[in-house]
Amino acid sequence: MRDVEFPEVPRPDEQARRQAVARQESLTKPVGSLGRLEELGVWIAACQGTCPTRPFARPRLVVFAADHGVAANGVSAYPPEVTAQMVTNLLTGGAAANVAAANAGVGVRVADIAVDADTPGPIAGHKVRRGSGVIGREDALTEAEVVAAVQAGRTIADEEVDGGADLLVVGDMGIANTTVAATLAAALTGIEPVAAVGRGSGVDDRGWMRKTTSIRDALRRGRPVAHDPLNLLRVSGGADVAALTGFLAQAAVRRTPVVLDGLLTGVAALLAEDLAPGAARWWVAGHRSAEPAHDAVLRQLGKEPLVDLGLRLGEGTGALAALPLLTLAGRALGEMATYEEAGVSGP
Amino acid sequence: MRDVEFPEVPRPDEQARRQAVARQESLTKPVGSLGRLEELGVWIAACQGTCPTRPFARPRLVVFAADHGVAANGVSAYPPEVTAQMVTNLLTGGAAANVAAANAGVGVRVADIAVDADTPGPIAGHKVRRGSGVIGREDALTEAEVVAAVQAGRTIADEEVDGGADLLVVGDMGIANTTVAATLAAALTGIEPVAAVGRGSGVDDRGWMRKTTSIRDALRRGRPVAHDPLNLLRVSGGADVAALTGFLAQAAVRRTPVVLDGLLTGVAALLAEDLAPGAARWWVAGHRSAEPAHDAVLRQLGKEPLVDLGLRLGEGTGALAALPLLTLAGRALGEMATYEEAGVSGP
Incomplete structure (x- = not known):
């Protein structure tokens, strides 16, 4: 069945992924304290190819x-x-x-x-x-x-x-x-x-x-x-x-x-x-x-x-x-204040 | 510290709970197929004292x-x-x-x-x-x-x-x-x-x-x-x-x-x-x-x-x-069609 061939699958964006990992550390929460939601947020950024993440539009x-x-x-x-x-x-x-x-x-x-x-x-x-x-x-x-x-x-x-x-x-x-x-x-x-x-x-x-x-x-x-x-x-x-x-x-x-x-x-x-x-x-x-x-x-x-x-x-x-866990993960990464923006002392 | 006394705590409504259990069986889904969400829906009905459930207003x-x-x-x-x-x-x-x-x-x-x-x-x-x-x-x-x-x-x-x-x-x-x-x-x-x-x-x-x-x-x-x-x-x-x-x-x-x-x-x-x-x-x-x-x-x-x-x-x-799992549980019980309403054959 050679009729079914897919082109090479692109990877989620590595640069956006790295930016998202760094951004998670700048937000006003202990690093890692959103657990799985932090990983999800990073994944969304990599899929969207942009950080901060955008809300899902459709x-x-x-x-x-x-x-x-x-x-x-x-x-x-x-x-x-x-x-x-x-x-x-x-x-x-x-x-x-x-x-x-x-x-x-x-x-x-x-x-x-x-x-x-x-x-x-x-x-x-x-x-x-x-x-x-x-x-x-x-x-x-x-x-x-x-x-x-x-x-x-x-x-x-x-x-x-x-x-x-x-x-x-x-x-x-x-x-x-x-x-x-x-x-x-x-x-x-x-x-x-x-x-x-x-x-x-x-x-x-x-x-x-x-x-x-x-x-x-x-x-x-x-x-x-x-x-x-x-x-x-x-x-x-x-x-x-x-x-x-x-x-x-x-x-x-x-x-x-x-x-x-x-x-x-x-x-x-x-x-x-x-x-x-x-x-x-x-x-x-x-x-x-x-x-x-x-x-x-x-x-x-x-x-x-x-x-x-x-x-x-x-x-x-x-x-x-x-x-809603996915939308929350994306929104947390996109919408939370950073330590600098909020004037909160870091760890 | 006798200043802190609470009156007897009322129970969630038993009649609404029973109505909710019965309603779950009438909705267009296999009985029990929403798992924990079905129990949650029943609990919401009992807390609200009404079935079908109301969306949470505030x-x-x-x-x-x-x-x-x-x-x-x-x-x-x-x-x-x-x-x-x-x-x-x-x-x-x-x-x-x-x-x-x-x-x-x-x-x-x-x-x-x-x-x-x-x-x-x-x-x-x-x-x-x-x-x-x-x-x-x-x-x-x-x-x-x-x-x-x-x-x-x-x-x-x-x-x-x-x-x-x-x-x-x-x-x-x-x-x-x-x-x-x-x-x-x-x-x-x-x-x-x-x-x-x-x-x-x-x-x-x-x-x-x-x-x-x-x-x-x-x-x-x-x-x-x-x-x-x-x-x-x-x-x-x-x-x-x-x-x-x-x-x-x-x-x-x-x-x-x-x-x-x-x-x-x-x-x-x-x-x-x-x-x-x-x-x-x-x-x-x-x-x-x-x-x-x-x-x-x-x-x-x-x-x-x-x-x-x-x-x-x-x-x-x-x-x-x-x-959102809670709101979903309540809305499923309140908003899904029954077999009768939808004209779907039961099990």
């Missing part, structure tokens, strides 16, 4: 929505039609992500990548197909669909950055998508199905057994191609994960920082870092999900999440919950 | 500023005059707390309880004294000063609630105040000085030894009265801790939820719960501080903090960093 959430063939195995507490219903709920502002986005001052975009229903034109412009193959017994996508989905994600990232987005937040929504994500997480990190499987949307014990079996079957087909991101997406993935992979890589190419959400976006991040090495420098992990495979994914990404509150909702909600 | 930070005699022992990286300088910085908007408060939509009040300098009239109205005794060899306060400081905190809480505050955030600022707080934490939780001592504002190794010695000496005088909150405040405390104790107890009496900050506010919380049993039901722990004694305090309070980012700045910054 943070944007993109929720990648898709159905998955494996839902037919009864791996979710919800019927498949809920994916399309939740697209409508997101568009009309009633979903958790809408409230979390409003709370964090973030604009919301929904992208239908593979919902198994008709959705309104403006959100279906990058739709690749409806649903996906049942990954325990057939490929999720064709090769052409993988390429189209990655390209869809790239295009969406370009559209957002061209539209002025200076901070991107990613989310996912679709019945059975944690079955797909757990399969990919197991393939990429080497953990066993029983360690990767979670309750997802709250499946009961019998559903949990069906989900574990589905992951085991899918993993049998996926493990042989686990070293090859695009083939893994084709065999065991879905158009949503592929689009997120393209989106995350392209955001880095466009020098735009991203807040990751839970398991599915973390899996896409692992794949994107493989396709576009160095992209991970442009991402921060918003939260640690209650999905057990997420921890292994975060460790492999080398990312320590900002919050750990037992969330397992998706839609970008964990990233949005953490977002 | 959240307010009160920073209790004071000097401490023990600063003369060289326990801080900063000279004592920094307390008064930082009061000015807080009043002119350059401190970390100002930025964190703006980021969270919170109004800021500074209360000079015992700053060893003249401060502007409006913030000095509840001043009890200048500084405090050197707690390793003399009492921190007189009996009358303890009563006056607790009463000052009560009055400030009343003023804030009467002024419309519906969520309170507490902070502290003052050179050497972590030496006092670590002493009180050791007295109240039974941990040893060497386990309680932290770097505070970033004291060096020699200062750390002086700080540990100061805590050990102070603890020798404080431990015999550790079971008696007001006498402990008199012997080993300070007017800021005493005022915070009164403030936290009175906030609960006035049915107003509070977000706790780090070590010093946590110690005041332990004392306030002793003076006004049940008050702790009205508080949430904002963060886990990098100060080592804070963890023991949180465990004794039975509070799991919302964020854990290595902060050790004080001023309420840890509580303010966590505040």
Whole structure:
């Protein structure tokens, strides 16, 4: 699949990073006393290429929505039609992500990548197909669909950055998508199905057994191609994960920082870092999900999440919950007085 | 000290709590998928006595500023005059707390309880004294000063609630105040000085030894009265801790939820719960501080903090960093669509 090639990923700006480290020491607080927020502030300065930092002018959430063939195995507490219903709920502002986005001052975009229903034109412009193959017994996508989905994600990232987005937040929504994500997480990190499987949307014990079996079957087909991101997406993935992979890589190419959400976006991040090495420098992990495979994914990404509150909702909600910490980190570096300005004696 | 008596503390509203638990199950998300945020939403409903929850209309930070005699022992990286300088910085908007408060939509009040300098009239109205005794060899306060400081905190809480505050955030600022707080934490939780001592504002190794010695000496005088909150405040405390104790107890009496900050506010919380049993039901722990004694305090309070980012700045910054999680929890419960409203199929 040579159609998918990313240019070299730029590094966050080293000069701005150094200026930010120095500025942290000049602000009216004991050095290091804002802990992780000081590191975050430095990272924001490096991503923005400027110090003091600027407030984020246009943070944007993109929720990648898709159905998955494996839902037919009864791996979710919800019927498949809920994916399309939740697209409508997101568009009309009633979903958790809408409230979390409003709370964090973030604009919301929904992208239908593979919902198994008709959705309104403006959100279906990058739709690749409806649903996906049942990954325990057939490929999720064709090769052409993988390429189209990655390209869809790239295009969406370009559209957002061209539209002025200076901070991107990613989310996912679709019945059975944690079955797909757990399969990919197991393939990429080497953990066993029983360690990767979670309750997802709250499946009961019998559903949990069906989900574990589905992951085991899918993993049998996926493990042989686990070293090859695009083939893994084709065999065991879905158009949503592929689009997120393209989106995350392209955001880095466009020098735009991203807040990751839970398991599915973390899996896409692992794949994107493989396709576009160095992209991970442009991402921060918003939260640690209650999905057990997420921890292994975060460790492999080398990312320590900002919050750990037992969330397992998706839609970008964990990233949005953490977002005010990011804005605070940036604003502290940008807006606090220095010792000199405030006339405060230093240590 | 019979002058300090609190009326019985009311419980958060049980009917609203039950309605909130039921409402969580009706919202368009898998039950429990917002994790800790769902519990927080329920707590907010119970505190407000209404479900759905209302947005917080007037959240307010009160920073209790004071000097401490023990600063003369060289326990801080900063000279004592920094307390008064930082009061000015807080009043002119350059401190970390100002930025964190703006980021969270919170109004800021500074209360000079015992700053060893003249401060502007409006913030000095509840001043009890200048500084405090050197707690390793003399009492921190007189009996009358303890009563006056607790009463000052009560009055400030009343003023804030009467002024419309519906969520309170507490902070502290003052050179050497972590030496006092670590002493009180050791007295109240039974941990040893060497386990309680932290770097505070970033004291060096020699200062750390002086700080540990100061805590050990102070603890020798404080431990015999550790079971008696007001006498402990008199012997080993300070007017800021005493005022915070009164403030936290009175906030609960006035049915107003509070977000706790780090070590010093946590110690005041332990004392306030002793003076006004049940008050702790009205508080949430904002963060886990990098100060080592804070963890023991949180465990004794039975509070799991919302964020854990290595902060050790004080001023309420840890509580303010966590505040958007609280507003999100309340808004999710209040603003998300139900399955019925959104036409989404349930599990």
